Amino acid sequence: MKQGSSLFAILRRIEGLPVAAVLLVLYGAFTITAPGVFTGHLIYMSFLQTVSPMLVCALGLTFVITAGEIDLSFPAVVAFAGFVFAWFIENVQAPWSPWLGFVLALAAGGFVGYINGLLVAKIGVPSIMATLATRFFWYGVTVLLAGGRSWSISDIRGTFLHQLFVGRLFGVVPVQALWALVLAIFLWFILNRHVFGEAVMFIGDNADVARVMGVNVEATKIRLFTMNGVLAAFGALLLTMDIGVFFPTQGESYLLSALSAVFIGGTSIAGGLGSIVGTFFGAYIIGSLEAGVVASRISGYWVQLVQGLVMGASVTLNLILEQGQINRLTNRIRQWTTLDRSNTPPVVSRQDDAGLK
Numbered sequence: 001m002k003q004g005s006s007l008f009a010i011l012r013r014i015e016g017l018p019v020a021a022v023l024l025v026l027y028g029a030f031t032i033t034a035p036g037v038f039t040g041h042l043i044y045m046s047f048l049q050t051v052s053p054m055l056v057c058a059l060g061l062t063f064v065i066t067a068g069e070i071d072l073s074f075p076a077v078v079a080f081a082g083f084v085f086a087w088f089i090e091n092v093q094a095p096w097s098p099w100l101g102f103v104l105a106l107a108a109g110g111f112v113g114y115i116n117g118l119l120v121a122k123i124g125v126p127s128i129m130a131t132l133a134t135r136f137f138w139y140g141v142t143v144l145l146a147g148g149r150s151w152s153i154s155d156i157r158g159t160f161l162h163q164l165f166v167g168r169l170f171g172v173v174p175v176q177a178l179w180a181l182v183l184a185i186f187l188w189f190i191l192n193r194h195v196f197g198e199a200v201m202f203i204g205d206n207a208d209v210a211r212v213m214g215v216n217v218e219a220t221k222i223r224l225f226t227m228n229g230v231l232a233a234f235g236a237l238l239l240t241m242d243i244g245v246f247f248p249t250q251g252e253s254y255l256l257s258a259l260s261a262v263f264i265g266g267t268s269i270a271g272g273l274g275s276i277v278g279t280f281f282g283a284y285i286i287g288s289l290e291a292g293v294v295a296s297r298i299s300g301y302w303v304q305l306v307q308g309l310v311m312g313a314s315v316t317l318n319l320i321l322e323q324g325q326i327n328r329l330t331n332r333i334r335q336w337t338t339l340d341r342s343n344t345p346p347v348v349s350r351q352d353d354a355g356l357k
Contacts, residue, residue, distance in 0.1 A: 016277030018317030019265050023281050026288065026310060033296035041172070043291070048177035051287035053078075053239040055180045055280065057251075058258040059187050060231030062279045064127075065262055066191070067224055068204040068271025069120065073131040074232040074258070076138035077112050078251025081105040081233035083142050086246035089153040098161045106233045112138055113229020117222030143248045150247040157244060166242040176238045181280075183231075188276040200224060204271025260286050264311055266318040278318070285310060 031038040057074050064071045088101030112134065119130035156162050167175045191197035199220045202210035207217050235254075240246050263269060264285060265278025289310060293303045 015275055016265065016281055019278045019281040019285065019314055022310065022314045022317065023285050023288075026285060026292065030288075030292040030296060033298075034292070037295040038292070043295070045172060045174060046291070047284060047288055049174040049242065051283055052174065052176040052180040053235040053242075054254045054257050054287065055261070055283040056183060056235035056238065057232050057254050058261040058279050058283050059180075059184055059276060060228035061258050062262050062265070062267050062274050062276055063187070063191065063197075063200055063224055064228050065267050065269065066204045066271060066274030067200045067221065068207070069127040069221065069224070071116065071131045071225065071228055072128065072255065073112065073116060073135040073138065074228060075251035075253075075255045076135045076142070077109045077229055077232035078236040078239065078254060079142045079248055080112065080138045081109045081236040082240040082246045082250055083146050083151075083248070084108045085237055085240055086151045086153050087145075089156060090151055098156055098159060102161065102237060105237055106230055109229040109231075109233025109236070110226050111229070113226040113232075114222065116229070117225035120225065121218040121221035139249070146246070146248045148248060150245055152245050153240065154244040156241060162241055166238060174242075176242065179238070183234075184276055184280045191274060191276055196220070196223070201272055201274065204268075204273070206272075257286050258283075260311060264314040264318075282314065285314065 027038065037043050057078065061071060061074065082105070085098075085101040085105040088097045088104065092100070116127075116131055116134055119125045119134070120127045163175070165175060165179060169175055169178065191200065199210065199215045202213060202215050203217055203220060210217055232251075236251060239250060261282035262279050263282075265280070265282035266275040267273065267279065289307050290303055293306050298306070
């Protein structure tokens with residue numbers, strides 16, 4: 001009994017394990033029901049290609065939700081940043097125009113995020129209302145500027161910029177999947193090993209306590225929303241360059257997908273606890289479900305039922321395995337609040353706290 005409890009404790013310390021297990025079981029089930037599709041590599045390369053832009057958006061959203069906020073505007077950022085990039089490709093005939101468009105698209109995403117941060121942190125508008133309003137506003141701006149039409153940027157295919165971000169490594173592996181992986185690793189370190197990530201989790205647990213601990217809550221939130229805007233813009237660039245077309249409503253389908261990936265991954269809807277690893281695997285669960293169900297020749301009426309079952313199983317496993325982490329986090333916060341308020345709060349390393357890894 002003691003050995004079983006010890007094993008369970010070890011499993012609880014592995015971040016994202018429940019979601020990874022669900023993903024493996026899911027692929028195993030699809031391999032049995034659709035062996036002709038899931039025993040080959042093409043379907044997995046397709047997932048790596050199509051899931052990556054949504055995954056990048058979900059990674060930024062993980063930070064926002066960990067801080068106890070929400071951002072509903074990022075799909076509009078995907079459209080707006082895609083338009084900025086496509087406009088430069090279409091209207092500026094110069095060798096450097098794609099690169100300038102790339103940089104300005106990221107800047108456009110950061111600008112939208114910065115505006116969101118000001119509305120939430122400085123003016124005090126609830127984030128759900130602020131970002132819902134900016135979602136409609138920036139979608140409207142994009143449709144007006146684009147004249148309601150799609151733009152082809154197929155000329156960018158074969159260029160160095162295209163190959164660098166959405167080409168094929170060894171002619172097989174989509175490069176955008178590698179960018180998404182690198183971003184996930186980098187953001188994991190930011191959330192778990194950097195003072196900014198500590199501040200985000202402090203704010204998500206209790207903003208007032210975060211202020212007592214010396215965290216600049218307003219500045220952190222502004223940086224948080226700005227970062228999310230830049231990441232959404234990068235997702236837009238991956239999507240637009242990959243399909244070779246900009247359309248005014250692109251990114252609209254990412255809202256529920258990205259939110260589902262974040263919550264399936266174990267990020268707390270109440271804030272204070274986030275999982276980049278969980279979001280990573282959660283995005284592939286969401287991105288694989290429909291194609292897997294269709295390939296298994298299950299009636300289309302069953303798609304949403306299967307999605308609900310898989311999502312429910314993922315969330316339930318996370319709740320079971322992560323409850324210990326939540327309790328340990330709460331105890332740590334209580335310990336931190338007993339420190340002398342006159343002292344500058346130390347940056348807490350979580351290398352010795354397995355529950356927060």
